[in-house]
Amino acid sequence: MKEGSVAVIGAGKWGQALHYALSQKQECYITSRTKRDIKNFTDLQTALSCEYLVIAIPAQQIRTWLSNHFEFKGQKILVASKGIEATTGKFLNEIYEEFIPTQNLGFISGPSFAAEVIKGLPCAIVLNSLNKQLFLEFEKFFPNFIKTYYSDDVIGAEICGAYKNVLAIASGICEGMDLGNNARVSLISRGLVEMQRFGSHFGAKMDTFIGLSGAGDLFLTASSELSRNFRVGLGLANNKTLDEILKQLGEVAEGVKTSYAINSLNKKHNIYTPIANEVYSILEGKNPKDSLKDLLKN
Ligand SMILES: NC(=O)c1ccc[n+]([C@@H]2O[C@H](COP(=O)([O-])OP(=O)(O)OC[C@H]3O[C@@H](n4cnc5c(N)ncnc54)[C@H](O)[C@@H]3O)[C@@H](O)[C@H]2O)c1
Numbered sequence: 001m002k003e004g005s006v007a008v009i010g011a012g013k014w015g016q017a018l019h020y021a022l023s024q025k026q027e028c029y030i031t032s033r034t035k036r037d038i039k040n041f042t043d044l045q046t047a048l049s050c051e052y053l054v055i056a057i058p059a060q061q062i063r064t065w066l067s068n069h070f071e072f073k074g075q076k077i078l079v080a081s082k083g084i085e086a087t088t089g090k091f092l093n094e095i096y097e098e099f100i101p102t103q104n105l106g107f108i109s110g111p112s113f114a115a116e117v118i119k120g121l122p123c124a125i126v127l128n129s130l131n132k133q134l135f136l137e138f139e140k141f142f143p144n145f146i147k148t149y150y151s152d153d154v155i156g157a158e159i160c161g162a163y164k165n166v167l168a169i170a171s172g173i174c175e176g177m178d179l180g181n182n183a184r185v186s187l188i189s190r191g192l193v194e195m196q197r198f199g200s201h202f203g204a205k206m207d208t209f210i211g212l213s214g215a216g217d218l219f220l221t222a223s224s225e226l227s228r229n230f231r232v233g234l235g236l237a238n239n240k241t242l243d244e245i246l247k248q249l250g251e252v253a254e255g256v257k258t259s260y261a262i263n264s265l266n267k268k269h270n271i272y273t274p275i276a277n278e279v280y281s282i283l284e285g286k287n288p289k290d291s292l293k294d295l296l297k298n
């Protein structure tokens with residue numbers, strides 16, 4: 001293993017933005033399935049031989065990717081994806097822990113559109129790990145335009161990052177239906193309460209929901225067309241089919257599959273999640289106008 005070396009795995013929007021950020025202070029490799037014209041692009045084996053890996057592949061592909069490509073040789077990992085595995089209802093930390101010791105795992109959360117990070121615009125994120133030493137090691141790789149905070153609430157960060165994508169779809173639907181600012185902000189506020197209720201069931205810390213990982217990322221994603229999930233909502237409100245919307249998007253919108261995961265988890269654990277339930281129902285064909293009526297019922 002090349003000591004001190006850093007690589008990003010996955011050259012989608014977020015992988016490329018993180019590669020740009022992490023290249024400011026040191027050399028940083030990047031790899032993906034198809035070769036890209038990016039500085040320090042390398043093959044997978046070279047990337048995997050780095051000591052520090054930042055993994056930015058979509059949540060639903062992680063298990064297969066780890067099974068097929070990854071061999072643990074002591075690498076320290078920062079997970080950059082946001083989502084819940086739809087087939088199992090597992091949070092990303094649970095999947096990674098099947099392959100990698102907890103002490104070697106960290107998770108990025110917080111409001112961070114790739115499109116702004118790749119321009120070097122300032123932002124603040126959280127690096128979540130049960131191992132504070134890991135945070136200290138990764139922290140020094142981040143450039144001056146990114147402020148990094150530490151949290152040990154891995155489960156809280158994972159739930160916020162995944163749940164806010166579903167709420168961003170709901171907010172996009174609200175916007176697409178022209179329901180006004182009052183409606184959108186009511187939805188976002190009640191969404192935050194719902195996300196907290198869901199998270200507390202799984203042991204997330206309350207503080208996480210009012211910080212960057214929770215309210216921060218929710219406010220960002222549920223209020224901007226820069227969000228892919230928000231744009232999925234806009235499309236649904238405009239009667240486009242999900243297939244059409246995703247084809248046009250051409251990038252991952254994690255909230256779609258995460259809606260299915262949350263739907264299974266809230267049924268299994270009997271958690272009251274009215275907004276996520278309506279997003280799931282709309283994805284399954286319910287008319288958004290009927291969802292609105294149901295959400296407004298006292
Ligand atoms: N884009 C953002 O602003 C942003 C910010 C924070 C977090 N994220 C999260 O980062 C993750 C990736 O998002 P993105 O914006 O880079 O998406 P993207 O659609 O731009 O790119 C996804 C990348 O994953 C790769 N990929 C897909 N399937 C793969 C597989 N089976 N094996 C290996 N690689 C595979 C694709 O080739 C592509 O390079 C998502 O979980 C997303 O929620 C994105």
Ligand SMILES: O=P(O)(O)OC[C@H](O)CO
Nearest residue numbers: 110111112113227228229
């Ligand atoms: O474009 P989205 O909806 O995947 O959101 C991107 C990031 O998660 C924002 O922090």
